Amino acid sequence: MAKKRAIPVAAVERLMKKAGADRISPDAVVALENLLSEISEDIARRSVKYMKYAKRSTIKRADIEIAASE
Numbered sequence: 001m002a003k004k005r006a007i008p009v010a011a012v013e014r015l016m017k018k019a020g021a022d023r024i025s026p027d028a029v030v031a032l033e034n035l036l037s038e039i040s041e042d043i044a045r046r047s048v049k050y051m052k053y054a055k056r057s058t059i060k061r062a063d064i065e066i067a068a069s070e
Helices: 009-018 026-053 061-069
Strands: none
Touching: 009 026, 026 061
């Protein structure tokens, strides 16, 4: 059974093309998707900490911006 991806491969490929890539190997797309997923999960975890510290049950944009700037 295939692993469910957090970020669709097509979206990652669009990002790479937008960055200027003409051709992209499937391995490169998967590698970037894995890296982006790890980074996103880390930022989300830190955002939850800021949300809880502020005694809220909703993550706000500011939580994400602060977590991403660390």
